[in-house]
Amino acid sequence: MRVLLTTVGSRGDVEPVVGLALALRELGAEVRVCAPPDEDFAALMARVGVPLVPLGPTVRSVVGGSQPPTMEDAFRLARELVAARFDTLGAAAEGCDVLLAAGLMPAGARDVAEKLGIRYVFACFQVFGLPSRHFPPGTWPGKRSPGDGTGKRVLWEQDAQRLNALYGEALNSHRSAIGLPPVDSVREHVFTDRPWLAADETLCPSQGMTDLDVVQTGAWILPDDRPLPxxxxxxxxxxxxxxxxxxxxxxxxxxxxxxxxxxxxxxxxxxxxxxxxxxxxxxxxxxxxxxxxxxxxxxxxxxxxxxxxxxxxxxxxxxxxxxxxxxxxxxxxxxxxxxxxxxxxxxxxxxxxxxxxxxxxxxxxxxxxxxxxxxxxxxxxxxGTIRTDGATVAAKLLLDGAGRDRPSRSA
Structure with a gap:
């Protein structure tokens, strides 16, 4: 089986995906990773022999300056990343059986999978960001929500509107270019109704924490046997x-x-x-x-x-x-x-x-x-309660097509 994994973000968004790639390869899959071309990430993948397909700008060029990115920077990056996913993933996913996307809102990944007729999985590394009745959404660039007194349901609706403003125009423009109809909600489209959660159950329990039907695999840990200097x-x-x-x-x-x-x-x-x-x-x-x-x-x-x-x-x-x-x-x-x-x-x-x-x-x-x-x-x-087999659990789910089934505690 051929698997394409993609992520954008910091080391914490990339290393787990490399851990999954290694687990997939150990189970006999052919796997490649589309990620930002930072030297740190390239070295990480070279260490385990996983091919890196460069995607978008380096993360350091975006966040490594003396000042945080501006709102204008965020909107420009969103457009660039959507375009890069349609372009880069569109080529890299040819001949693949499944595409798994993680990291910073991967708008464009599901659309490539849809066009090619292959399976798509969205994975996240925490429940933060998944619609919930228990906590408010985080902050995206765009129109701010009112202060105290606004109910969580309304705040999550406003969160969806901000994501549409950030990604919607670019996403639907590219979908149109490859003959796909527009989507109404970027968030619902990207997340699907059964996202995967690559986090340990002790540290990040998902039970009842989100309105979505989460498949929790456990954290994707990349083994590291390098000696200390x-x-x-x-x-x-x-x-x-x-x-x-x-x-x-x-x-x-x-x-x-x-x-x-x-x-x-x-x-x-x-x-x-x-x-x-x-x-x-x-x-x-x-x-x-x-x-x-x-x-x-x-x-x-x-x-x-x-x-x-x-x-x-x-x-x-x-x-x-x-x-x-x-x-x-x-x-x-x-x-x-x-x-x-x-x-x-x-x-x-x-x-x-x-x-x-x-x-x-x-x-x-x-x-x-x-x-x-x-x-x-x-x-x-x-x-002693932290599981270390999350990457293997996820790899098996991808390879056997059982993504609709929850992994058992003994998986």
């Missing part, structure tokens, strides 16, 4: 477990002075620091030997050797830390990150920082309970 390994061996601080693909959105604030707060706890440079380009605040800077590194190996993980609350980092049984301190910035912060706190496996911008005092207040023996014990306990 010699310098990092020596640093870890030289003392008590340090605290990891990293904000992944957050660049312009990373809190101002987060490096300085985090290092000072961690030092005040009597701990050393492993500082992840990330897209924000974090650097040490002095030449002291209690701070070690890392670039791209095997987090699966590293997190098991640290005292706590301070991060932005991406789905991938949250899941990796939870698997490692290490306490977390989450400083959520955008999108689904507040959701993951809340889950970490609810599960008792760490702290959720109040707001996106920490001070020394506020981060210290979040670190103190996270570094207690009780929180570490709770994190170790929850780690």
């Amino acid at each position: 010699d310098g990092l390994a020596a640093f870890l061996d030289a003392g008590a477990p340090p605290v990891y601080v990293g904000f992944g693909s957050m660049a312009a959105l990373a809190p101002r002075d987060i490096g300085r604030v985090a290092i000072e707060a961690v030092r005040a706890q009597g701990r050393r620091v492993v500082l992840a440079r990330g897209w924000a380009g974090l650097v040490p605040i002095d030449g002291a030997d209690d701070c070690f800077v890392v670039g791209e590194v095997n987090q699966q190996a590293l997190f098991g050797r640290v005292a706590a993980v301070v991060h932005h609350g991406g789905a991938g980092t949250t899941t990796t830390a939870a698997r490692a049984g290490v306490p977390q301190v989450v400083l959520p910035q955008i999108a689904d990150q507040p959701y993951w912060a809340a889950r970490v706190a609810e599960l008792g496996i760490g702290s959720a920082h109040d707001g996106p911008t920490p001070t020394f005092d506020s981060l210290s207040a979040a670190l103190t309970p996270a570094l207690t023996p009780a929180t570490r014990a709770r994190a170790k306990s929850v780690a």
Whole structure:
């Protein structure tokens, strides 16, 4: 069977898809991935031998500047991505049996599958963004919703209208060009009524959380057996477990002075620091030997050797830390990150920082309970419930055509 996977977004949107690609290949499928041509992503796929078909602009060119993208940038990117999907996916999907789309609103993917007469699956990595009676929608560029007092049903209707304004014209224009009728709701069209949820059930339960009939496969985890760099390994061996601080693909959105604030707060706890440079380009605040800077590194190996993980609350980092049984301190910035912060706190496996911008005092207040023996014990306990077979579950569903059936807990 030939499978085409596509995603757009940060590392947290790409790595799970590569994990699924690897699981599919291990089951005998021919698979390729259409994703942004960032060097980080190309290196990730090269590491496991999965072909990358470049799709759209690099993510760094969009979010890696000193200022967040403007509303005009967002509308322009939406049009560009719709066009790129019709073009790139249209060619890459020839001869495929199924097309699975994830990441930033993949408008255009289902339409290519429809034109070619192949199966289409939409997958997401969290319930955030799926219509729900329990929580309001996130923020898309466009007309703002009224403040407090507006019911959730109305807010979700307005969310659908914003998505239509963002993607609808471009989507229907391209559909018309290939002989397909227009769609009324971009969101309903892209999501379908049975989206897949590639998230762990303990960390992100879907039962009753969305109005859609979700197929939850578990998180798609890409195994990583790379050794830690010699310098990092020596640093870890030289003392008590340090605290990891990293904000992944957050660049312009990373809190101002987060490096300085985090290092000072961690030092005040009597701990050393492993500082992840990330897209924000974090650097040490002095030449002291209690701070070690890392670039791209095997987090699966590293997190098991640290005292706590301070991060932005991406789905991938949250899941990796939870698997490692290490306490977390989450400083959520955008999108689904507040959701993951809340889950970490609810599960008792760490702290959720109040707001996106920490001070020394506020981060210290979040670190103190996270570094207690009780929180570490709770994190170790929850780690035992995190499933690691989600990518295999999803791969089997794709290959046997059983996407309409829910995977059993023993799948």
